[in-house]
Amino acid sequence: MILTTPRTLILRSKEATLRELLVDVAQEIDRDKPGRDRMVLRFVGGWVRDRLLGLQSVDIDVGIDNMTGYEFATRLDRSRATPKGPSIWRLLFGRLKVRHNKTPLAATAPSMPSFTTYTLNWMRLCLLSEKRKKKEKGAKISCLHVNLPSIPRVSLHCILITAMILRRLRTPALRSPSTSVPRRFYSELLQTKFGQPSFETHPWSLKAGEVTPGISALEYATRRAKLASELPDGAVAVVPAAYVKYRSRPVFYPFHQNPDFLYLTGFLEPEALCVIEKTGPVGGGEHTFHLFVRGKDSHAELWDGPRSGVQAALDVFNADEAGDIKHAEHHLRPILKRASTIYADTISLTEKPSGFASLITPPPAAAPGSLVQILRDRGVLPLKYFMHKLRVSKSDAEVANMRKAGQISGRAFNKAIATKERFTMERDLWAFLEYKFRMGGCEKEAYVPVIAGGQNSLHIHYTRNDDKLGFVLLCQLVSPVLKDYRESDLVLVDAGGQYGGYVTDITRTWPVSGTFTPAQRDLYQAVLNVQKRCVSLCCESTCISLDEIHEVSEMELISELKSLGFDLTSSQLCNVLFPHHVGHYVGLDIHDCGSYSKSRKLQAGQCVTVEPGVYVPNDLQWPKHFRGMGIRIEDTVCVGDEGPVVLSVEAVKEVNNHLRLPLLLSRTQPLCSRKSLA
Incomplete structure (x- = not known):
């Protein structure tokens, strides 16, 4: 066996594992047949070019000469008996089915039945095609594209017809339970517009293999498998997408996806439905992923822009079965009938009587056997406890997205604090921050910010942001309207950006005048x-x-405030000066994983906020020189094994750094440019 690989080509772990399998099989064939030409494995094609140039590539092309499909099928089946065989098979291959046209198709369960059981019955027909190709091209067999495993279920399309080339493509699946759909190839994807960015259409925003910024198709598949492993045998989980809310037709509010739906699918469009049907034993991750989305509609897309459509649910989002949301009831009825238990969050399902929610809104008289009657008879258990348990622990990719959001947002805060142009209105500062968030690379604001000048900071969730800031010209003080404003007023800003669907939560307080x-x-x-x-x-x-x-924050605050002359009790602190919790979980939502108790011990990988504050009313019982002040300092923190990782560390908070910030910024490039974040 001969392996030819450019010396500078460094394989990733899965590519190296794949090569290891090919080499083992080829060496075994060479040992058994020493008299014939030795086999040659060659890395070829655009994949080599991309790797040598340091580019991301979705392809891996392996040319194999002097080998028949029959030989390879047999040796591949034997390779499972070797010490490394089972682990390699679990990584690379899924359970095979045979469709009506006798073509092998991968299913979701990563089990390992006999490879030849499904193939040898029709191998004789395949060999006829292979021999014909060998006559045309001599000893060299033409290579076909087959899936490179990027998710637990991996197609082996035509692997036994010819010598193989492995390509990392999306797994084909059935459009409906009775209809098979051919795979869409890369050249077709380039000509297709989707309802959200993809690597094919937005290579400047996403890397190869990513469904949303920073999150790969493999990670989404792993999340679905983890959810399935938590469910009891035969259970079904139903997760709807959010819907568009309207101020008045046709004016709508900004769309925000249901975070549970986004966590499982990466699908950003409204009016969709995710169904996870557990198909394996308890504790296993085997499942069928059903995805129902809006169909392609040229008239609707003329007004609202492209939709991904049903085919993209298969090609891009890796659904096992997909269909039009309009026909979801027809396909859901048999799924729910055979389910042992149905899990769904009824609040999200009944917010609007349309889509899936309309299907479970009880009519005056439900027809026997209808979906409404099935759900009414079976009952629905809450899903949020499973989902929040999964979402509360962040992967490295999720933490990286939150770190990016914190970096961009922190630099925007610094720019706002140090700007030489005084903001005279709260809304001016709001506009400045939103501009810097977006210009820095964030998709949008994570939430409506708090821009609270002066005594507005005493209102914890003040979001009107329509007042004047404290810094006013001396000649304006004659106006009775402005008599309460002082040059030395503080401004409390609670804001953050969103990157890749993940948010950061930052609060800083500083004097508008620039001096405490x-x-x-x-x-x-x-x-x-x-x-x-x-x-x-x-x-x-x-x-x-x-x-x-x-509890620690309360004790520490009481000690600090008493040292400043405050005479207070624990009750006064909790009810007046510090009435909110010191932190909350954060991730896809600002207040993330609400059903996950704050009494549970923190674990590495969880992300939380830490935000103590003091809000001193204009009341005679408090020291005069502190009255009317509201101060809160908040960071987004990733829990580590031995120490915390502050994801919003760029935002200055030390008093001395506040004073030095204008000088520091003047010596560096603009903090919020996209170039500086590359």
Whole structure:
């Protein structure tokens, strides 16, 4: 056996595993038939070119000479008996089915039945085609494209007809339970417009293999398998997409996808439905992924832009079965009838009587055997406990997205704090931050921000953002309307950007004038001391929960405030000065995984906020020089094994750094340019 590979070509782990399998099979054939020409394995085609140029590539092309499909099929089947065989097979191959046209098709279950059981019955017909090709091209067999495994189920289309070339493509699946659909090839994908960015249409936004920025098709498939492994045998999970909310026809509110649906599918369009049907034993991840989406509609797309359509649900989002959402009831009825248990979050299903929600909204009299009657008879159990348990622990890719959002947002905060142009209105500062978020690379704001100047900061979720900021010209103070504003007012800003669907949550407080007064500095430093102490506890080794960190923050705040002259009790702190929790989980949502208790111990990979604050009312019981001040400092933190990782570390919070920030920014390139984040 001869293997030819460019010396500078470095294989990834899965590619190396794949090569290992091919080499083992080829060497065994060479040992058994020493008299014939030795086999040659060659990495060929555009994949080699892309790798040598350092580019991402979705293809791996392997040319194999001097080998018949029959030989390879037999040796491949034997390779499972070797010590490395089972692990390689689990990684690379899925259970094979035979369609009506006798073509092998991969199914979802990663089991390992006999390879030849499904193939040798029709191999004789395949060999006729192979011999014909050999006569035309001599000893060299032409290569066909076959899937390179990128997700647990991997197609082996035509692997036994010819010597193989393995290509990382999306798994073909059935459009409906009774109709098979041919795979869409890469050249066709380039000519197709989808309802969201893809690598084929937006290579500047997504890398090869990614469904959404930073998150690969493999990761989405792994998430679905993890959910299936949590469900009981024969259970079905139903997760709807969000719907478009309208202010007035045809004016709509900005669309935000259901985070549970997004977590499982990566699909960003409304009016869709994800169904995970568990097909294997308890504890296993075997399942069938059904995805119902809006069909292609030239008239609707003329107005609203492209839709991905049913075929893209198969080609791009790797559904096992896909269909038009209009016909979902027809396909769902048999699925739900055979389900042992049905899981769904009824609130998300009944927010609007359309799509799937309309199917479970009980009519005056449900027809026997209808979907409504099935759900009514069977009952629906909540799914959120399973979903939030999965979502609360972040993968490396998720943390990277949140780090990017924190980096962009933190730099935008710095620019706002250091700008020489004074913001006279809260909405001006709001517009500036949103501009910097988007120009820095964020998709949008993570939420409606709090831009609270002066005493507006005493309202924790103040979002009107329509008042004047504290810095006013001396000549304006004669106006009775502005008499309450002072040059030294603070502004509290709670804002953040979203990147790849993941958000960051940052709060900073600073003087509009650029200089802290002594009282402001003292109270700010007290809050900062507490915040830094709480952040330091965000690691698994401390064996602590968010609720316990909150208790620490209360004790620390009481101590800090008493040192500043406050006479207060624990009850006064909780009810007046610090009435909110010190933190919450964060991820696809700002307040992420609401059903996951804050009393549970923090684990590495979880992302939380740490946001102590003090809000001093204009009340005689509090020291005069602190009245009317609202200060909150918040960071997004990833829990580590031995220490925390602050994802919003770019946003300055030390008093001395506030003062030095204009000088530091003047010596560096613009903080929020896309180029600086590359």
